[in-house]
Amino acid sequence: MSPERTIVVAEADEVDAAALLGLLGDAGFLPSHARGVAEALELAARRSPVAVLHELTLPDGDGLDICRGVRARTAE
Numbered sequence: 001m002s003p004e005r006t007i008v009v010a011e012a013d014e015v016d017a018a019a020l021l022g023l024l025g026d027a028g029f030l031p032s033h034a035r036g037v038a039e040a041l042e043l044a045a046r047r048s049p050v051a052v053l054h055e056l057t058l059p060d061g062d063g064l065d066i067c068r069g070v071r072a073r074t075a076e
């Protein structure tokens with residue numbers, strides 16, 4: 001997967017996620033869907049995305065947890 005085109009979408013709602021994934025795919029990106037914070041951080045670690053799109057509230061935390069986790073990993 002090309003890191004310069006990869007985007008992680010952290011969205012609990014399946015309908016909203018499908019819409020975002022479709023739009024990003026149509027725009028030439030390689031979107032990956034995460035349903036929560038833990039999954040988003042795992043995908044971000046494996047795929048080194050150019051962006052992580054997330055909603056503020058997720059089933060296992062919030063979007064700020066994703067920001068902190070990605071920032072901690074990239075600061076190493």
